[in-house]
Amino acid sequence: MNLHLLSLLGGRLLVALLTLLIVSFVVFCATQILPGDVAEILLGQAATPEAVAGLRTAMHLNDPAILRFFRWLGGMLTGDLGISYANNRPIAELIAGRLGNSLQLAAATALFSVPIALALGITSAMLRGSLYDRSVTMATITVISVPEFMIATSGVLIFAVWLKWLPALSFARDVHSFGEMLRIYAMPVFTLSFVISAQMIRMSRAAVVETLNTPYVEMAQLKGASRTRVVLRHALPNALGPIVNAVALSLSYLLGGVIIVETIFNYPGIAKLMVDAVATRDLPLIQSCAMIFCAVYLLLITTADIIAILSNPKLR
Amino acid sequence: MATDATTTSPSPRRAGYRFNLTGLVSLVIVLAWAAIAILAPYITPHGVSDIVDTDYFGPMSQSFPLGTDYLGRDMLSRILFGARYTVGISLAATLIACTIGVTLGMAAAVTGGWFDTALSRFIDALSSIPSKLFALVAVAGVGSSIPVLMLILGIIYTPGSYRFARALAVNVNTTDFVTVARIRGERLSYLIGAEILPNIIGPVLADVGLRFVFIVLLLSGLSFLGLGVQPPEADWGSLVRENIGGLPFGAPAVMAPSFAIASLTIAVNLLIDNLPQKIRDRSE
Numbered sequence: 001m002n003l004h005l006l007s008l009l010g011g012r013l014l015v016a017l018l019t020l021l022i023v024s025f026v027v028f029c030a031t032q033i034l035p036g037d038v039a040e041i042l043l044g045q046a047a048t049p050e051a052v053a054g055l056r057t058a059m060h061l062n063d064p065a066i067l068r069f070f071r072w073l074g075g076m077l078t079g080d081l082g083i084s085y086a087n088n089r090p091i092a093e094l095i096a097g098r099l100g101n102s103l104q105l106a107a108a109t110a111l112f113s114v115p116i117a118l119a120l121g122i123t124s125a126m127l128r129g130s131l132y133d134r135s136v137t138m139a140t141i142t143v144i145s146v147p148e149f150m151i152a153t154s155g156v157l158i159f160a161v162w163l164k165w166l167p168a169l170s171f172a173r174d175v176h177s178f179g180e181m182l183r184i185y186a187m188p189v190f191t192l193s194f195v196i197s198a199q200m201i202r203m204s205r206a207a208v209v210e211t212l213n214t215p216y217v218e219m220a221q222l223k224g225a226s227r228t229r230v231v232l233r234h235a236l237p238n239a240l241g242p243i244v245n246a247v248a249l250s251l252s253y254l255l256g257g258v259i260i261v262e263t264i265f266n267y268p269g270i271a272k273l274m275v276d277a278v279a280t281r282d283l284p285l286i287q288s289c290a291m292i293f294c295a296v297y298l299l300l301i302t303t304a305d306i307i308a309i310l311s312n313p314k315l316r
Numbered sequence: 317m318a319t320d321a322t323t324t325s326p327s328p329r330r331a332g333y334r335f336n337l338t339g340l341v342s343l344v345i346v347l348a349w350a351a352i353a354i355l356a357p358y359i360t361p362h363g364v365s366d367i368v369d370t371d372y373f374g375p376m377s378q379s380f381p382l383g384t385d386y387l388g389r390d391m392l393s394r395i396l397f398g399a400r401y402t403v404g405i406s407l408a409a410t411l412i413a414c415t416i417g418v419t420l421g422m423a424a425a426v427t428g429g430w431f432d433t434a435l436s437r438f439i440d441a442l443s444s445i446p447s448k449l450f451a452l453v454a455v456a457g458v459g460s461s462i463p464v465l466m467l468i469l470g471i472i473y474t475p476g477s478y479r480f481a482r483a484l485a486v487n488v489n490t491t492d493f494v495t496v497a498r499i500r501g502e503r504l505s506y507l508i509g510a511e512i513l514p515n516i517i518g519p520v521l522a523d524v525g526l527r528f529v530f531i532v533l534l535l536s537g538l539s540f541l542g543l544g545v546q547p548p549e550a551d552w553g554s555l556v557r558e559n560i561g562g563l564p565f566g567a568p569a570v571m572a573p574s575f576a577i578a579s580l581t582i583a584v585n586l587l588i589d590n591l592p593q594k595i596r597d598r599s600e
Contacts, residue, residue: 157571161564162566255448278456297446298444
């Protein structure tokens with residue numbers, strides 16, 4: 001039985017790696033579709049045909065696309081991400097500074113939102129059908145159906161413009177005190193938390209509701225156990241797997257949210273770097289950022305899957 | 317599961333097709349936005365690109381109900397006209413995504429074998445690219461003219477539609493009447509068109525509604541980043557972007573387009589959740 005579990009996990013990891021390979025191919029193709037010539041774009045309109053031809057050879061642009069794909073992939077694997085078109089700096093250097101900032105933002109959001117979201121999700125499942133449950137459900141549907149920038153702008157409007165508690169859309173680079181840092185992080189973290197909490201509340205609520213419908217919970221109720229005891233002792237331990245799975249899946253929504261949030265708050269993270277790169281059509285930088293995002297996303301999704309497999313007692 | 321949200325409008329008066337209040341209100345909102353998108357040029361109080369106010373980021377007033385934008389243009393007119401881009405592009409993209417996704421999904425379920433495996437594996441890989449990121453990469457690669465945007469958004473949401481339709485079609489595929497049709501020697505196009513599709517159409521249409529919401533949100537997000545609909549044309553996302561400078565003054569021009577998006581997406585969501593019992597039953 002254990003061997004079966006191992007092969008299941010191994011298979012899942014293999015699928016993740018294969019997926020990453022296909023994703024890298026798609027990302028590479030998407031940025032190569034346009035017939036526009038990179039060498040011409042780089043050299044501008046005044047370039048002589050000889051200069052363009054020279055640059056094309058130097059950049060290996062005359063090689064077949066499949067060869068360039070494998071060269072790019074090989075570079076990625078060995079840590080050579082190439083050179084940015086926009087400012088001729090190595091991409092690894094550009095990204096290194098920004099990745100930390102983004103991870104900080106993500107970590108702060110996760111720390112803040114996971115406990116709150118789980119508490120809301122579990123309690124609303126316990127009080128299913130009550131006014132409290134219905135208002136939580138309504139609120140999560142609303143948050144899920146509005147764009148992230150609306151949450152961000154509403155937050156700024158309320159906390160910075162009307163209440164004047166927080167700075168608005170600027171991001172100060174030099175932070176002098178803990179209090180100052182808290183004020184700067186507050187708006188981005190608040191916005192992101194809203195976005196991922198909504199998903200997390202929905203999924204954890206569904207997981208607990210499902211467990212509450214099982215025969216052993218009914219048995220516990222018939223035995224005369226109190227509601228709190230039924231939930232805490234009988235339902236929750238069994239719902240733990242699906243809940244952790246829900247958390248991992250919800251965190252993957254961070255990636256979409258972070259793109260909007262970093263842009264609107266001018267936060268120097270990797271998503272902002274990528275949006276700027278798209279605006280200037282800096283293809284190598286876009287490719288690298290996209291691959292980092294996809295890898296993180298796959299990591300979260302695969303983790304969620306593995307937790308789901310491990311927490312299923314039928315497979316143990 | 318539910319059905320028939322955005323494409324047809326079932327009459328609320330017929331017996332068994334009674335809407336509850338939430339469903340009715342959301343249906344009215346959705347239809348109103350659709351009408352506005354079609355009639356926009358005839359109902360805007362001011363010209364879309366006319367500078368009508370000497371002040372910029374003007375407050376709400378009698379002549380400008382939603383204030384004025386960063387150049388002093390009437391915000392209400394711009395939002396009414398923006399409905400064309402937001403609703404139009406999203407609808408076209410939804411149609412692309414669902415036509416390709418559902419057709420391929422049914423074909424994969426009916427054909428099976430290596431075709432199904434290879435296609436499903438590829439689609440799984442595609443859907444493991446976060447949608448916003450996919451859009452960014454695609455816009456960087458092929459630009460963001462309106463037809464290209466429709467196509468990009470359509471392709472991004474094809475995998476979801478494919479998986480949904482395939483999962484449903486796999487169940488129908490095991491039924492006796494499909495087996496009989498197969499033995500009769502019917503072709504693939506007949507099998508998926510006449511045997512599978514009619515049996516999954518309800519849930520598929522509900523899925524169309526949800527996908528429309530996702531696409532509206534993604535399009536708005538892209539436009540907000542400045543990578544979607546390009547000036548001088550403006551959808552609701554672009555309207556928020558161009559007026560974001562008014563946020564510190566609390567100008568209505570910043571929030572009004574967001575509320576337009578929210579009203580549309582929430583209405584579609586609620587409509588799907590509150591469809592009349594009869595339509596829901598049919599689809600199960």
